[in-house]
Amino acid sequence: MDSETPRHAENLVAPRLAKLDRLRDIGIDPFPHNFERTHTSAGALSEFEEGKEDSPVCSVAGRLVRFNRMGKSAFVHIQDGAGRIQLYLQKNVLGEEQFKRFLDLFDIGDFLGASGTLFRTRTGEVTVRVESLHMLSKSLRPLPEKFHGLSDHETRYRQRYLDLIAGSEVRRTFRMRTVIISEIRRILDGRGYLEVETPILQPLYGGGSARPFVTHYNVLGRDFYLRIADELYLKRLIIGGFDKVYEISKDFRNEGIDRTHSPELTMLECYEAYVDYEEIMRLTESIVAQVATKIYGTPVVDTEAWRLDFTPPWRRISFSDAIRHQTGLDIDDYPDAAGIAEAAAQFGVIVDPDLGRGKVLDSLLEKLVNPLVEEPTFIVDYPVETSPLAKRRVDDERYAARFEAMAAGIKFANAFSELNDPLDQRKRFEEQAQARAAGDEEAQVLDEDFLLAMEHGMPPTGGLGIGIDRLTMLLTGHRNIREVILFPQLRTKN
RNA sequence: GGCCCGCUAGCUCAAUUGGCAGAGCAACGGAUUCUUAAUCCGUGUGUUCUGGGUUCGAUUCCCAGGCGGGUCACCA
Numbered sequence: 001m002d003s004e005t006p007r008h009a010e011n012l013v014a015p016r017l018a019k020l021d022r023l024r025d026i027g028i029d030p031f032p033h034n035f036e037r038t039h040t041s042a043g044a045l046s047e048f049e050e051g052k053e054d055s056p057v058c059s060v061a062g063r064l065v066r067f068n069r070m071g072k073s074a075f076v077h078i079q080d081g082a083g084r085i086q087l088y089l090q091k092n093v094l095g096e097e098q099f100k101r102f103l104d105l106f107d108i109g110d111f112l113g114a115s116g117t118l119f120r121t122r123t124g125e126v127t128v129r130v131e132s133l134h135m136l137s138k139s140l141r142p143l144p145e146k147f148h149g150l151s152d153h154e155t156r157y158r159q160r161y162l163d164l165i166a167g168s169e170v171r172r173t174f175r176m177r178t179v180i181i182s183e184i185r186r187i188l189d190g191r192g193y194l195e196v197e198t199p200i201l202q203p204l205y206g207g208g209s210a211r212p213f214v215t216h217y218n219v220l221g222r223d224f225y226l227r228i229a230d231e232l233y234l235k236r237l238i239i240g241g242f243d244k245v246y247e248i249s250k251d252f253r254n255e256g257i258d259r260t261h262s263p264e265l266t267m268l269e270c271y272e273a274y275v276d277y278e279e280i281m282r283l284t285e286s287i288v289a290q291v292a293t294k295i296y297g298t299p300v301v302d303t304e305a306w307r308l309d310f311t312p313p314w315r316r317i318s319f320s321d322a323i324r325h326q327t328g329l330d331i332d333d334y335p336d337a338a339g340i341a342e343a344a345a346q347f348g349v350i351v352d353p354d355l356g357r358g359k360v361l362d363s364l365l366e367k368l369v370n371p372l373v374e375e376p377t378f379i380v381d382y383p384v385e386t387s388p389l390a391k392r393r394v395d396d397e398r399y400a401a402r403f404e405a406m407a408a409g410i411k412f413a414n415a416f417s418e419l420n421d422p423l424d425q426r427k428r429f430e431e432q433a434q435a436r437a438a439g440d441e442e443a444q445v446l447d448e449d450f451l452l453a454m455e456h457g458m459p460p461t462g463g464l465g466i467g468i469d470r471l472t473m474l475l476t477g478h479r480n481i482r483e484v485i486l487f488p489q490l491r492t493k494n
Numbered sequence: 495g496g497c498c499c500g501c502u503a504g505c506u507c508a509a510u511u512g513g514c515a516g517a518g519c520a521a522c523g524g525a526u527u528c529u530u531a532a533u534c535c536g537u538g539u540g541u542u543c544u545g546g547g548u549u550c551g552a553u554u555c556c557c558a559g560g561c562g563g564g565u566c567a568c569c570a
Contacts, residue, residue, distance in 0.1 A: 011539055012504055012521060066530075073527035090527060108520075122528050145505035145519050147531045152505090154562050166505090210569055255569040256495095265570075366569090404570090411570060442569070467570055493561065 016140045019105045023135060026101070030138040035113035037061045041078070041085035048118040048126045060085055060128060061113040061136060063165065066146065069103060075127075078112060079165070086127040087114050093131060102133055108146075109139030157488050176295055177472045177484055181248060183294045184268060184466075187287055193244040193270060198233035200226060200250070206450065207231025207389065209442040210253035213263075226252035230269045231389065231463065232450045235418060238271050239458045246270035248468065259480045260410055262488060266468040273459040276417040277401045280462040281378055284405055284413055285312035287466070288376070292475055303477025306374070306408045314376040314405070319361075322369045322379055331361060331383065332398070340364075354438040356431075358385030376407040388428040388444055390416035405466075412470040420458040422451055 023030045039047065039058040047056050062078030062085070072091040077084050091099040093116075106112065113134040121127050144150040149166040156163040156170075163170050185195065203222070205212040207229030217224045230247050237245045251267045272280070289299040289310045296302075299310040320331050327347055334340035340360045341353035349367050351360045361383050369379070380403040384392055390400035402416035419425050429446040436443035472484040482488040 015522075066532095068529050068532055069526080070529065070532085071526035073529090075529045075532085077530085086530080088528075092527080121530095123530070125528090125530075127528090142504045142520055147519065148506040150505070152501095152562085154501095155505095157562095162505095208570080251570095253569065256567080258565090258569095261569060263569095267570090414570075465570085470570070491561065 012142050013140050016107055016138065019107065020138050020140070023105055023138065028101075028135055030135055032134070032136060035059070035061050035134060035136050037113060040082035041080050042082035044085055044118060044128065045083075045126050048120075055117040055119055057115070057117050058128060059113060059115040060087075062111065063139075064106060064108050064110045064112055065143070065165075067106075067108050072099075074103070078114070086121075086125050087116075087130050088119075088121070088127045089130050089133070093129065094133065098133060106135065107139060109141070109143045111136040111139075153482075154490070157482060157490055160486055173472075173476045173478065173484060174486060176476050177468075179295055180291050180472055180475060181266075181468060183291045184248065184287060184468075187290055188244075188246050188270060191244065191283075193246045193272070194242055196234070196237060196242070196245050196247055197249070198227075198230050198237075198247060202227050202233075204445055204447050204449075205229075206444055206447050208251070208253075209444060210255055211441050213252045213254050228253050229465070230267065231465070232447060234269055234271050234463070235458065235461070236450070236453045238273055238418075238461050239453050239456060243273040244271070257489070260470065260473075262469060262481050262485055264485075264489065268466040268468055269463065271418065271461055271463040273461050275462040276460065277380075277403055277415055277462055280415045280417075280464050281316075281380075281403055282312070283462075284378075284415065284464060284466070285310070285314055285376075288405075288471065288475075291471075295475060301475055301477070305477040305479055306474075308374075308376055308407050308474060310376050310407075314378055316378045316380055316403075318381045319365065319379055319383065319399070320381070323361075323364055326368045326372070327364070329364075331364075352439070355440045356385060356435045356438065358383060358387075359435070359440060362386050370406060370411060371409045373406045374408060376405065378403045378405055385431070387416060388432050389419055389425075391419045391421075392424070407474055410470050410474060411467075412474060413464060413466045415462070415464040418458070418461040418463045420454065420460060422454040422458075425454055426451055 020030050037059045039060055041060060041062060044058045044060055060078065062080035064076055065079045065084065066077040068075040074089045076087050076089065078087060089099065089102060113136050114128055114130045115132045116128045116130040118126055119129055144162055144166045150156055150162050201215065201217065201224045203224055205225040205228050208231065210228045212225040212228050214223050214225055228251055230249065234245050234247060246268060248266065248268045251265050253263055253265065255261060255263065257263060289312055292299045292301050292310050301308045301310065323329055323331055329343055331340065334343055337353040337357040337360060340357055341351050344351060344360050344364050347368060349363050351363045353360065381393060381399045382402040384398055384400045387400035387402045390402040393399045393401050400416060404411055405413035419428065429444065432444040433446055469481050469484055473479070473481060476484060478484055
């Protein structure tokens with residue numbers, strides 16, 4: 001018994017250890033190497049429904065999850081990756097010895113393999129009439145209760161395997177997450193995008209506004225950063241001549257953890273040469289609508305949490321209109337940080353003006369507008385101070401050609417016409433350096449190597465980032481990011 | 495990090511205005527050859543998160559800590 005096992009739990013483990021010994025005593029390996037199954041649970045059920053044979057023969061395997069003993073017979077359910085199937089065990093079919101062995105030595109939680117013929121019970125359930133039965137792996141600990149399942153969040157996250165065993169909704173959510181990612185790949189591959197891999201350990205972090213995790217590279221003798229974004233490397237590839245590139249990978253941001261933030265997050269970033277953010281908006285709508293359709297057969301996501309219609313085109317509102325509608329303020333009337341900070345304070349948004357006008361405007365949007373956005377919406381044309389890597393609008397240099405996408409109060413995409421003027425880019429970095437000096441720890445760091453690349457010429461480019469975790473939340477109806485991350489980070493127990 | 499809430503059996507939850515800790519499921523023993531949260535008979539398995547304090551007596555009250563949840567701040 002390991003040290004984590006409470007003493008009283010031994011009462012639950014000991015009988016199973018005894019059964020393990022008895023299995024070995026009668027020459028049965030409780031942990032055999034394999035089992036030749038012919039069908040998954042779902043495969044067996046559909047074969048029966050197709051009715052090509054009267055009583056199809058099959059071998060199935062899975063974890064024992066329900067156990068109804070009926071004296072000389074028993075109904076049990078096993079669960080595999082495809083679902084559940086019922087087995088019917090009869091003393092006169094299995095023989096006295098094998099039947100008794102099952103009753104005496106098998107427990108809920110064990111993996112077993114069974115072979116037999118399919119039939120339909122009186123109550124209509126397609127079931128395997130078992131002719132031979134095999135122990136595939138003995139379970140030594142009890143599973144969570146069958147009806148209520150596991151509801152303690154801490155245990156669900158720390159022992160996710162128990163959550164997955166007990167909850168079909170949980171399994172469904174994570175299968176959807178995988179479908180979302182593979183469908184995005186399929187869409188981008190189909191459009192001629194090249195999937196690439198760029199460094200996770202970076203000598204300088206950039207491409208986003210966040211504090212990084214720091215690590216040490218022994219052989220190079222210096223600190224490196226876990227990336228907060230892929231952006232500056234993907235742009236180097238655009239400069240290098242790949243017209244369309246994307247990467248789906250983890251970013252790391254050393255920030256708070258809450259319902260919509262995980263320090264380790266999965267991000268899609270894609271860049272396409274010769275297009276602007278208008279085209280990227282259409283791409284974004286198309287990706288999300290197609291992914292939703294892949295899952296639900298329609299772009300309408302109708303869950304317990306919300307109903308969201310991702311059918312393009314989505315609603316669009318400019319940054320300044322969004323602020324104006326919410327506050328009556330025209331942000332153009334406040335060209336400096338001090339003025340807008342004072343105006344924001346009237347709405348309970350308190351920001352130190354030393355951090356810059358962009359920071360104040362960001363806060364206004366974040367606090368007063370974003371939480372109220374329910375329908376899928378593009379907020380477009382961000383003040384240039386908030387967008388150090390985005391191109392200025394042609395008609396108004398105070399604004400950047402940038403959008404963010406949100407729904408149900410959750411921001412899930414950020415995109416812009418990428419700044420490709422190296423002189424303007426240098427200026428923007430310098431402004432960020434000032435903000436950093438004033439105390440903005442998330443301000444971007446000047447990256448000479450990136451500027452050098454841009455000085456060699458970068459084509460006009462549209463770029464997009466989609467938070468995969470958040471998109472998964474929206475598409476699966478979860479309000480907490482931990483529900484869509486298999487192993488969310490928790491404090492370690494000692 | 496601040497504030498608020500929670501932690502009781504393997505699981506889901508009760509209860510104790512400070513006085514022997516109790517249900518269902520699971521488990522264990524028995525009955526049952528068509529069950530579906532099977533049913534019927536019997537058995538309660540516990541460091542009430544941890545450490546202090548107050549008290550004749552603490553699971554309950556007080557203090558500190560741990561872990562979790564919510565919220566605020568920061569970020570996507």
